Amino acid sequence: MEKQSFSSKLIEAFKQEKFLLFCLAYMLLPVPLLTPLAKNIGLDDCLWSVFFSTLLLLTIFVTMQFFAIKTVKACCSVLLIFTLVPSAIFLAYLLFAQAFLLSDSITSIFETNPEESKEFIAYYMNPFITAGIVAYASIPVFMIFKMRGNGVFSICRHKVPFSICITMLLLFVIFRPAAHSVYFINFYKTYIQYKKRHYEEKKEIANRLKQPFAVSKLQPDTLGQTLVVIIGESLTRHHMSLYGYGRKTNVLLNRKDSSLVVYDDVVSPQVHTIPVIRKVMTFLERNHADYFSKRPSLFELFNRAGYETYFISNQPYGGRYETSYDLLLTQAKHQHNPSLQKKPDGVVFPYLQEALGDKKKNKLIVIHLMGNHMAYIFRYPKEYDVFHNDSDDFIRSNAKYMTPEAVKTIDRYDNSVRYNDFVISNIIQFVKKSNNSSAVVYFSDHGEEVYDLRDFAGHAYEKVSSYMCEIPFLVWRSPSFGNYRTDLAFDTKRPFSTADFLYSITDLAGLRYENFDATRSLFNQAFKPRERYVGEYTYQEVKDMTKDLEHSK
Ligand SMILES: [Zn+2]
Incomplete structure (x- = not known):
């Protein structure tokens, strides 16, 4: 009842x-x-x-x-x-x-x-x-x-x-x-x-930094060297004339320059900044999330090797902008945060010049750019407003989604790519003038899709495509760089994922430590290609999905 x-x-x-x-x-x-x-x-x-x-x-x-x-x-x-x-x-x-x-x-x-x-x-x-x-x-x-x-x-x-x-x-x-x-x-x-996770990682890294960890150098300390790593933002190589794009978005960077090595087959391990930076700066692996805090990261390795380390960022970090990779960035001995000025990437130049002027023997300078992040119009000064479809009639797609607004967005993205070309070349010029044994490495954290396949501009793992993970990867070396490291190889065709960046950059610097794996260094003779993943997809799966989208365009 x-x-x-x-x-x-x-x-x-x-x-x-x-x-x-x-x-x-x-x-x-x-x-x-x-x-x-x-x-x-x-x-x-x-x-x-x-x-x-x-x-x-x-x-x-x-x-x-x-x-x-x-x-x-x-x-x-x-x-x-x-x-x-x-x-x-x-x-x-x-x-x-x-x-x-x-x-x-x-x-x-x-x-x-x-x-x-x-x-x-x-x-x-x-x-x-x-x-x-x-x-x-x-x-x-x-x-x-x-x-x-x-x-x-x-x-x-x-x-x-x-x-x-x-x-x-x-x-x-x-x-x-x-x-x-x-x-x-x-x-x-x-x-x-x-x-x-953030709290636990913080605690674990702080504890581990107190423990000894040996890092040795292949070359004598009398050979001072400067390594500059530029981490770009949202730049796909599909919008760079350096990689064959129809618009002249690269007028300064040039394949004919013998000191510049342009890698043709590099992909990012994810298509969002945070998971990429967490992988690029550490030994974190798909099946070993614990390596993020259990093994040393970029600045830590170079600090332990006696380098002066610098971090210059045009992306906000620290304080109320704290991210889960801040604890990696803040390990740099010298830090500059020009992002607070809210200006295009040229704002990093004075800080770089100051760091280069510092005549310490070995230096690692990491520059994090705002690059080509949405909204693209904020990424370049007015004088870089050079591409207008109205005048060059470059975009000839008949696709329904190619509205005047989409066309304007492509113009703006390409303008930001052209400005990025200026920023990277200028950084190389500054390093060149500093007259040290030096190398500059540039790559973008991930790519970007800008109405290349469908009615979409941006990057989102949910819509992952080749455009979002196929990134530019450039290396510039001064003539004297690597005189002691004739064993290094610079083969532009090697299939590489920036997931293994830390092995590569430490190898370029000649650092050796426990768990160093030469087969994972892009610059080592012993390099062996490995299966590349973009998030949980293999790179091949991403390419296949992109092909399907291209066919249904
Ligand atoms: Zn990003």
């Missing part, structure tokens, strides 16, 4: 409390229902997502029947606060990029610095989008306001169903497949895991 009255009361509640039901549905269901739009996840994942989200909705609805309307409204308001931002981000990804946001990209969102977000929002916001966001957020507020009804069930009289509801709610957080399938729980769990 008791049971029957419980279920009939529940059915009645479903009929009566429409605002509660719609409000929960509004917050929980649009994302899972739209997941079939995503091209990067399978149908089974979509179905699980719908199943668990609906189950969560029903569980919350039944649980709410045990509480008074005030508590129900308060719970719904809390749920709204927690779901609003993740749902807006997931929906924007689904609707505009036909992609479902994966963990690495969620982490990237947490690490995107406020300045970059402001710049992005200021550039893309328009009154329609603002009105859409306001309307999207107001609807559930209205529904919460309109909610009526009071606790249908008493907790004391229905202890068992109440306990089942609470247990189920807890399971949604603890039980991995459920937590993973409900978008906003997954979002916050990723955040907590990321914070936890």
